[in-house]
Amino acid sequence: MAPSGNVLVYDELGFHEGTSVAELLADRGCRVEIATPGMIVGQDLGVTLDLELWTIAAASRGVVCTPDVTVSSADEERGGLRVVLAHHPTGAQRVRTVDWVVTSVHPRADDTLWRALRNAPFPVHRIGDCLAPRRAHAAVLEGERVAAAL
Incomplete structure (x- = not known):
């Protein structure tokens, strides 16, 4: 409708x-x-x-x-x-x-994958909508920061 x-x-x-x-x-x-x-x-x-x-x-x-x-x-x-x-x-x-x-309005964060992987034997980082819903540029900036820190 x-x-x-x-x-x-x-x-x-x-x-x-x-x-x-x-x-x-x-x-x-x-x-x-x-x-x-x-x-x-x-x-x-x-x-x-x-x-x-x-x-x-x-x-x-x-x-x-x-x-x-x-x-x-x-x-x-x-x-x-x-x-x-x-x-x-x-x-x-x-x-x-x-x-x-x-x-x-802002949707809820979707951290389902992060929760499933957070105890993995390798580093897992939350970025983008997994952390908090917002625009794509935030995920790009956070992803770049994580990659630079590795």
């Missing part, structure tokens, strides 16, 4: 994951608000020089951008989901009633 109607995209990553989903849903006819604890929606898009294009695309699709908020609660209520957004600079609460909430 695909999201429809009023959709809140809650984005803690500030990168392509949340903003691309917001664009896709708007293109599919949803009324989209993207909320983030960041100072601006899609703040890390500046690294790839995509922030200006995202801002133009969001405006042309009618995507509402709400920065500086965190989700303080979400509950089912008749006719949808009641989501309370807390504006963290002021503490003011903003209530939204939406049909769907889509989250763009």
Whole structure:
């Protein structure tokens, strides 16, 4: 089942994951608000020089951008989901009633392989998403550091 109607995209990553989903849903006819604890929606898009294009695309699709908020609660209520957004600079609460909430948040670390190998008779090092979920460049830097130390 695909999201429809009023959709809140809650984005803690500030990168392509949340903003691309917001664009896709708007293109599919949803009324989209993207909320983030960041100072601006899609703040890390500046690294790839995509922030200006995202801002133009969001405006042309009618995507509402709400920065500086965190989700303080979400509950089912008749006719949808009641989501309370807390504006963290002021503490003011903003209530939204939406049909769907889509989250763009950090996944959990996956250290299954490391746990299986940690008592091996050879050195095993945790890097990348095994240590903590983040972008690929972190794994590359950590891998280089481990290799240089060997």
